[in-house]
Amino acid sequence: MTLDAIRIKTDEIVDFDIVSKMLDLSHGEKWRQFRSKVQRPILQPQTVKKYVTPIELVTEDFIRYMENARDDNGDLPHEFDNDIHRWSLECIGRVALDTRLGCLSPNVTSDSEPQRIIDAAKYALRNVAVLELKAPYWRYIPTPLWTKYVNNMNFFVELCSRYINEALERLKSKKVTSENDLSLLERVLQSEGDPKIATIMALDLILVGIDTISMAVCSILYQAATRLKQQDKMAEEIRRVLPDPSKPLTYADLDKLHYTKAFVREVFRMYSTVIGNGRTLQEDDIICGYHIPKGVQVVFPTIVTGNMEQFVSNPEEFRPERWLESDGRLHSFASLPYGFGARICLGRRFADLEIQVLLAKLLRRYRLEYHHEPLEYAVTFMYAPDGPLRLRMLERPT
Numbered sequence: 403m404t405l406d407a408i409r410i411k412t413d414e415i416v417d418f419d420i421v422s423k424m425l426d427l428s429h430g431e432k433w434r435q436f437r438s439k440v441q442r443p444i445l446q447p448q449t450v451k452k453y454v455t456p457i458e459l460v461t462e463d464f465i466r467y468m469e470n471a472r473d474d475n476g477d478l479p480h481e482f483d484n485d486i487h488r489w490s491l492e493c494i495g496r497v498a499l500d501t502r503l504g505c506l507s508p509n510v511t512s513d514s515e516p517q518r519i520i521d522a523a524k525y526a527l528r529n530v531a532v533l534e535l536k537a538p539y540w541r542y543i544p545t546p547l548w549t550k551y552v553n554n555m556n557f558f559v560e561l562c563s564r565y566i567n568e569a570l571e572r573l574k575s576k577k578v579t580s581e582n583d584l585s586l587l588e589r590v591l592q593s594e595g596d597p598k599i600a601t602i603m604a605l606d607l608i609l610v611g612i613d614t615i616s617m618a619v620c621s622i623l624y625q626a627a628t629r630l631k632q633q634d635k636m637a638e639e640i641r642r643v644l645p646d647p648s649k650p651l652t653y654a655d656l657d658k659l660h661y662t663k664a665f666v667r668e669v670f671r672m673y674s675t676v677i678g679n680g681r682t683l684q685e686d687d688i689i690c691g692y693h694i695p696k697g698v699q700v701v702f703p704t705i706v707t708g709n710m711e712q713f714v715s716n717p718e719e720f721r722p723e724r725w726l727e728s729d730g731r732l733h734s735f736a737s738l739p740y741g742f743g744a745r746i747c748l749g750r751r752f753a754d755l756e757i758q759v760l761l762a763k764l765l766r767r768y769r770l771e772y773h774h775e776p777l778e779y780a781v782t783f784m785y786a787p788d789g790p791l792r793l794r795m796l797e798r799p800t
């Protein structure tokens with residue numbers, strides 16, 4: 403029995419069309435076709451440049467939210483990692499749906515739409531692997547997990563459809579003289595003609611783009627708060643590049659934050675948020691002299707290679723400068739936090755942008771500190787500090 407057959411059985415409760423497309427689209431020719439339709443607009447630097455100001459505005463709201471959430475000592479709430487999820491969701495809503503979802507407003511309750519979106523994204527991301535990698539009974543009968551997964555996805559489909567219909571309406575009356583006048587969503591809507599492609603793109607970006615970046619940011623902020631020397635160096639660089647805090651950020655400014663970017667790369671090298679990637683060989687191949695037959699799953703554990711003496715000199719030393727030197731021993735494939743090749747992270751330019759904007763805005767004005775027991779890193783779904791991220795946020799002297 404195929405997905406089509408399941409669709410007929412339970413059509414009343416779930417929108418299998420999109421969900422089956424999402425799972426079918428994960429691999430092979432269908433994935434390739436989908437990716438070829440959206441890859442160019444998503445990965446073009448000129449697309450990302452357009453989002454500097456929108457991401458800056460979201461981030462300013464986030465910092466205001468943090469300022470208000472601090473107690474008298476400057477300590478942020480224990481559930482600060484959930485607040486980071488809200489910021490990343492607000493960023494991705496702005497990019498993928500051309501909207502402000504309202505996740506950073508002060509009155510987000512546990513049953514509000516933004517919190518439901520965060521919870522649903524976590525649920526989807528954590529369970530898709532179970533559906534894909536364990537025995538696929540769901541292909542034959544709608545198992546409880548499959549039904550719950552599809553209901554969860556339907557919530558997303560409805561959400562995305564709502565905003566995409568609004569974007570379609572706006573597009574009808576928009577004066578467009580060049581591609582440059584269009585947002586990412588509008589470009590995909592205009593070039594593909596089929597709103598389903600835009601819906602799948604939005605779902606892809608939202609589902610993959612919330613947890614990954616949130617966990618990465620938890621890790622980066624924790625490292626910054628526990629490595630004050632390096633944090634101060636970032637702050638100095640940020641103030642040098644951005645002397646006037648009231649001036650809006652530009653892509654060119656961000657490009658000059660060499661040390662700050664090297665700090666992030668060093669965090670990813672030592673504590674890669676995604677610990678590795680896998681590929682199933684589609685044909686026999688020879689890798690490093692070993693004959694690997696078709697069908698074998700090959701894993702690239704970037705968390706291991708990024709910490710191997712063979713590829714990185716003194717790997718146990720946290721030293722962002724290594725990324726700025728040309729003579730250090732640093733294999734260019736040792737650390738691949740965004741993967742590599744045809745399937746490299748589709749959102750990596752947006753991820754870099756969001757991280758840079760957050761660090762630029764936050765560290766320019768504040769010093770982050772951590773005054774508790776050190777946090778161990780653990781692989782839950784991502785590799786990140788395990789435990790409450792109890793950061794202190796103090797104004798830097800001007």
Ligand code: HEM
Nearest residue numbers: 607610611614615618676740741742745746747748749753
């Ligand atoms: C720092 C944060 C992030 C990290 C570390 C990360 C890492 C990764 C990795 C390792 C992959 C698999 C690449 C491969 O197999 O070669 C991936 C895929 C993907 N990422 Fe990211 N990612 C991040 C943020 C984002 C964001 C913000 C978005 C959305 C805006 C996003 C969207 C995607 C998508 C759609 C894929 C699937 C690509 C495909 O299979 O065609 N990611 N990411």
